[in-house]
Amino acid sequence: MADxxxxxxxxxxxxxxxxxxxxxxxxxxSGRLLAAAVxxxxxxxxxxxxxxxxxxxxxxxxxxxxxxRTTALRCSPSVxxxxxxxxxxxLLPSSFDTGSAVSVPxxxxxxxxxVRGLDCGGDEWxxxxxxxxxxxxxxxxxxxxxxxxxxxxxxxxxxxAARWASSAEFATxxxxxxxxxxxxxxxxxxxxxxxxxxxxxITTGMVHSIDIHPSRKHICVVGGSSGTIFAWDLRWAQQxxxxxxxxxxxxxxxxxxxxxxxxxxxxxxxxxxxxxxxxTRILPVMLCSEDGILAIVEQDERHVELLAEACAINSFxxxxxxxxxxxxxxxxxxxxxxxxxxxxxxxx
Numbered sequence: 001m002a003d004x005x006x007x008x009x010x011x012x013x014x015x016x017x018x019x020x021x022x023x024x025x026x027x028x029x030s031g032r033l034l035a036a037a038v039x040x041x042x043x044x045x046x047x048x049x050x051x052x053x054x055x056x057x058x059x060x061x062x063x064x065x066x067x068x069r070t071t072a073l074r075c076s077p078s079v080x081x082x083x084x085x086x087x088x089x090x091l092l093p094s095s096f097d098t099g100s101a102v103s104v105p106x107x108x109x110x111x112x113x114x115v116r117g118l119d120c121g122g123d124e125w126x127x128x129x130x131x132x133x134x135x136x137x138x139x140x141x142x143x144x145x146x147x148x149x150x151x152x153x154x155x156x157x158x159x160x161a162a163r164w165a166s167s168a169e170f171a172t173x174x175x176x177x178x179x180x181x182x183x184x185x186x187x188x189x190x191x192x193x194x195x196x197x198x199x200x201x202i203t204t205g206m207v208h209s210i211d212i213h214p215s216r217k218h219i220c221v222v223g224g225s226s227g228t229i230f231a232w233d234l235r236w237a238q239q240x241x242x243x244x245x246x247x248x249x250x251x252x253x254x255x256x257x258x259x260x261x262x263x264x265x266x267x268x269x270x271x272x273x274x275x276x277x278x279x280t281r282i283l284p285v286m287l288c289s290e291d292g293i294l295a296i297v298e299q300d301e302r303h304v305e306l307l308a309e310a311c312a313i314n315s316f317x318x319x320x321x322x323x324x325x326x327x328x329x330x331x332x333x334x335x336x337x338x339x340x341x342x343x344x345x346x347x348x
Contacts, residue, residue: 169183
């Protein structure tokens with residue numbers, strides 16, 4: 001019998017918008033650490049990026065004040081990056097040396113309004129905003145960063161997600177544009193596009209999150225509005241694979257019916273297909289939603305519900321060094337840590 005996962009809830013004196021594991025190399029001397037985008041709803045201008053010890057998340061070790069609420073947060077092995085609702089980007093070392101933080105201010109030269117798509121690709125970052133702009137941000141030397149505009153949709157469509165696939169390719173998604181695949185080797189052009197598979201009889205929806213499998217860079221998974229989850233394989237670009245109703249008959253309910261805020265490939269859960277490593281099968285995917293669901297979906301299999309909370313799960317992250325551990329941000333001022341036992345969530 002597989003071990004059941006354990007769940008610990010940590011009440012906090014502030015609200016948490018986003019949370020990520022800090023790479024263990026940066027936290028070796030302080031134990032396991034979390035990077036969290038937090039704010040106090042009762043205090044104006046209280047948004048900050050905080051470094052939280054896993055054993056006591058209510059006692060931040062350090063904080064970086066931000067000009068507005070965080071809308072995207074990523075951690076690379078050496079850099080933490082936060083984008084804001086006002087359109088700025090802030091980078092600081094994963095050691096959380098706030099004196100070394102650099103930023104790209106909002107405005108005509110960068111983004112105007114929320115930047116919701118953010119990801120690291122080696123030494124560069126991609127940003128995608130609700131203003132329809134896409135930028136690649138890189139080191140400009142002398143402690144500066146330089147933002148180069150890749151695209152400006154001039155407000156005709158807005159972006160909510162971005163993810164690198166390689167040093168030359170990345171994907172974006174949002175409202176009115178589905179999922180787009182960009183190739184920098186072809187003049188920073190969109191080389192493929194997918195409108196998606198949306199439920200409840202609607203033909204278009206909002207993309208909130210994209211993940212690309214690290215060993216199958218031609219496959220991405222997408223989470224969006226109305227409980228939508230689908231996979232997109234570039235080899236069959238016009239045939240997205242729905243995952244929202246996996247393993248269910250036509251009379252059953254989907255995994256969730258609200259906004260799917262985040263999706264990640266789950267390399268801890270074993271696929272039910274023992275030859276999946278050489279097949280076209282979509283590997284297990286974890287998701288969190290506005291209606292408080294944390295679950296695992298897999299192609300043509302019933303979903304596995306890990307949590308069903310009474311509040312929204314704003315974000316989650318799987319520890320890359322210890323993939324049995326999952327941290328999530330709960331809307332009611334708390335952080336939850338889910339620990340899965342060995343093979344606990346493996347599909348039988």
